[in-house]
Amino acid sequence: MLEDIIKEREKKRDNLKKAGYDVYPSTSKRDYRIGDAARRFLFLSLMQKTLTISGRIMGMRAQGGVMFLDLKDNSGKIQAVLNKKRSENFDILKENLDIGDFVSVTGSLFKTKKGEKSVNVETLTPLVKSLRPLPSGWHGLKDVEERYRKRYLDILINQRVQDSLINRSKIVRKLRESLEREDFLEVETPILQPIPGGATARPFKTHHNSLDADFYLRIAPELYLKRLLVGGLEKVFEIGKSFRNEGMDRDHNPEFTTLELYWAYQDYRGLIKFIEGVLKNIWREFKGGEWKWETTTFSDLIQKHTGKNWEEFGAEKLEEVYKKEIRLAGKIRKTTLVTDYPAMIMPLAKFKKDNEKLTESFQLIAGSEDTGAPGGPEIIKGFSEMNDPEKQRKQMEEQEQLFRSGNEEASRLDEDFLESLEYGMPPAAGLGIGIDRLTAILTGTHSIKEIIAFPTLKPKKEE
Numbered sequence: 001m002l003e004d005i006i007k008e009r010e011k012k013r014d015n016l017k018k019a020g021y022d023v024y025p026s027t028s029k030r031d032y033r034i035g036d037a038a039r040r041f042l043f044l045s046l047m048q049k050t051l052t053i054s055g056r057i058m059g060m061r062a063q064g065g066v067m068f069l070d071l072k073d074n075s076g077k078i079q080a081v082l083n084k085k086r087s088e089n090f091d092i093l094k095e096n097l098d099i100g101d102f103v104s105v106t107g108s109l110f111k112t113k114k115g116e117k118s119v120n121v122e123t124l125t126p127l128v129k130s131l132r133p134l135p136s137g138w139h140g141l142k143d144v145e146e147r148y149r150k151r152y153l154d155i156l157i158n159q160r161v162q163d164s165l166i167n168r169s170k171i172v173r174k175l176r177e178s179l180e181r182e183d184f185l186e187v188e189t190p191i192l193q194p195i196p197g198g199a200t201a202r203p204f205k206t207h208h209n210s211l212d213a214d215f216y217l218r219i220a221p222e223l224y225l226k227r228l229l230v231g232g233l234e235k236v237f238e239i240g241k242s243f244r245n246e247g248m249d250r251d252h253n254p255e256f257t258t259l260e261l262y263w264a265y266q267d268y269r270g271l272i273k274f275i276e277g278v279l280k281n282i283w284r285e286f287k288g289g290e291w292k293w294e295t296t297t298f299s300d301l302i303q304k305h306t307g308k309n310w311e312e313f314g315a316e317k318l319e320e321v322y323k324k325e326i327r328l329a330g331k332i333r334k335t336t337l338v339t340d341y342p343a344m345i346m347p348l349a350k351f352k353k354d355n356e357k358l359t360e361s362f363q364l365i366a367g368s369e370d371t372g373a374p375g376g377p378e379i380i381k382g383f384s385e386m387n388d389p390e391k392q393r394k395q396m397e398e399q400e401q402l403f404r405s406g407n408e409e410a411s412r413l414d415e416d417f418l419e420s421l422e423y424g425m426p427p428a429a430g431l432g433i434g435i436d437r438l439t440a441i442l443t444g445t446h447s448i449k450e451i452i453a454f455p456t457l458k459p460k461k462e463e
Contacts (some may be wrong), residue, residue, distance in 0.1 A: 006131050012096040013129040019092045023129040028104050030054045035075025037109065041117050045109040053078065053119065054104040054127060056156075057097065058134075067094050071105070071119075074162075079118040080105045087121050100130030151454050164451045168439045171282060172239060175259055175433070178278045184235040184261060189224035191217060191241065195414045198222030198348070200399070201244040202408045204254075217243035220432065222348065223417045225262050226385060229428055230420045237261035239435070246409075250447035251377040251437060254456045262430040268360045268384045271429040272337065275380065279364075279438075286442045293364070294336045298322075298345075301338055305331050311357070315344040315402075327365065330374025334367040341383075347395040347411055349383035360384035366441055373446060379438050382431025389421035 016023050031051040037044060044051065058077070059070035065084035070077060080103075084090040097103070107121040135153060147154040155162050176186070194213070196203035198220030206215055221238050228236050239259045246252060263271060276293070283291035302310040302318075305326050313321055322345075326332065341361045343351060349359035361383035366376030386392045396418065402410035436448040449455040 002132070005133055009098060009129065009131045009133075012098065013131070015092065015096045016126055016129065019089060019096075021126050023126050025125075025127060028054055028125070028127050029106075030104065033075040034071060034073045034078045038076055038078060038117055041109055045111070048108050050106060050108055050122070052104055052106040054102065057099050057101045057103060060097065060099055062094060065090070069097075069103070069105075071103070079112070079116050080107075080121050080124070081112070081118050082121045082124060088123050093124055093126075097126070098130060098133070100132070100134045101126060102128035102130075145457060148449060148455055148457055149460065155453075161450065164439070164443050164445055165453055167286065167443050168435070168451050171286070171439050171442060172259075172435060174282050174285070175278065175435075176239065178281070179235075179237050179261060182235065182274075184237045184263075185233060187225070187228060187233075187236050187238055188240065189218075189221045189228075189238055191243075193218050193224075195412050195416075197412055197414045197417065198224075199242075199244075200347070200409050200411050202246060204243050204245050219244050220258070221260050222430065222432070223414060225260055225430070226425060226428075227417065227420050229262055229264050229385075230423055230425045234264035234426070235261075248456065250373065250449070251375075253436065253448055253452055256448070256452075257435040259433040259435060260430065262385070262428055264426040264428045266429045267427065268339075268362055268382060268429050271382055271431055272339075272362055275382070275431060275433075276337075279380075283442065287444075291335070294334050294367075296336060296338055297340045298338055298342065299340065299358075301326065301332075301336075310342060318342065319345065327377075328375035330368040330376075332365050332367050332376055333369050335370050335376070336365050336367060338363050338365055343395065346383055347399050348386055348392070350386045350388075351391070366437070370441055371446075372444075377434070377437050379441070380431055380433050382429065385425070385428045385430055387421060387425040387427065389418055392421055393418050 013023050029052045032053055034053055034055055037051065037053055053071070055071035055073040057069050058072045061068050067082040069080040069082070071080050082090060082093065104125040104127055105119055105121045106123045107119045110118055110120050112118050134157065155165065192215045194215060196216040196219045199222065201219040203216040203219050206217065208215055220242055221240065225236055225238060237259060240257065241255050242258055243255050245254065248254065280291050299310055302308065302321065306321060310318060339362045340352060340358045341363070343349070343357055343359050346359045346361045349361040352358045352360055363378045364380040365378050368374050368376055370376065386395065396411065396413040399411040400413040403412060436452055439451045440448050443451060445451050
């Protein structure tokens with residue numbers, strides 16, 4: 001029983017305290033991370049240099065007067081060997097250490113007869129006494145949500161999950177570096193907004209008690225970033241959370257991370273060229289080879305897969321055909337850059353000069369061959385920004401009417417934003433990148449939940 005195991009470990013903790021050990025010290029010594037010591041193993045072992053490393057015990061076994069510990073930290077693993085003739089307090093440690101405990105060991109590096117890199121321990125210092133046992137058979141769990149609920153254990157035991165989170169951070173860093181090289185300025189905009197805008201999505205609503213006013217968690221930072229263009233900044237980007245009160249699946253989580261950028265005096269064609277170079281460089285680094293895209297227009301895509309002109313569908317039917325019949329059915333097999341979306345789908349984009357029913361817009365849709373599943377999600381959405389205040393007002397009024405007719409995902413009319421456009425916003429192009437989706441594709445992960453550290457879960461019912 002778990003309760004018995006915890007009680008037994010509590011006794012071991014008390015035994016270590018009686019032996020003079022502080023089992024939860026505030027400071028600890030570490031000369032090298034385990035991975036760094038392993039990389040410099042030849043030099044350190046030849047020099048017989050005494051060093052201290054720290055880590056969590058992930059395995060332990062004893063043979064007479066010798067005890068073997070498998071230690072792990074974020075950089076790697078190494079074996080620690082305690083010999084009764086050499087190690088201090090050998091018997092006390094042998095009887096009271098457990099898998100899961102954190103320890104610090106001091107000694108010299110050597111190889112065992114089997115050739116395993118090891119530390120010949122002189123002293124071992126407990127750093128943390130683990131009171132609960134690490135789970136066994138974690139990789140075989142059929143209840144995937146149990147992994148997500150105890151994510152800290154999932155990260156500890158499942159190296160693939162840990163690697164995905166590390167790679168996510170590297171991908172974000174590469175994106176940030178690419179933008180900073182182009183003199184983009186990183187900014188922050190409000191997450192609590194009086195009017196949810198910048199996308200078509202159902203928002204989360206909250207109430208500010210002191211102001212006695214309703215606010216919404218942002219569904220996108222777009223309209224505030226455009227205000228910065230009005231204010232005179234020319235290249236801005238933000239990496240942060242947005243929130244949408246929608247369903248959850250392999251491509252959707254209620255809170256998610258995006259990169260949005262806006263570039264004054266640029267149009268959607270120039271932005272496509274720029275972001276294509278950025279993403280393909282990252283692809284080469286993480287997956288190798290070239291990330292090949294197909295290119296088509298929205299009109300041709302609908303015609304190819306339905307045999308009809310897109311104008312034969314109403315707005316809601318067109319969305320359904322596009323997202324369900326074409327994408328969810330896996331008809332987009334190769335990653336595809338789709339351009340020139342209808343204005344009814346892209347209400348914040350600039351109209352095409354030759355056809356105001358279409359917009360200067362694009363989306364990069366992940367193909368099923370890259371995701372390993374049908375219905376690849378959109379990774380990027382971008383367009384030349386609408387900066388004509390009268391045309392933008394008309395678009396927003398149409399969306400507001402849809403909202404008042406019961407469509408909770410329709411974009412809202414924002415008078416403050418429209419007023420800012422009347423002061424003048426320079427010609428510009430902007431885009432948003434779904435960081436979670438991009439990371440999933442670059443790491444070969446089947447679901448964004450795998451690369452979100454703590455995905456949203458249904459509350460667990462109390463038994």
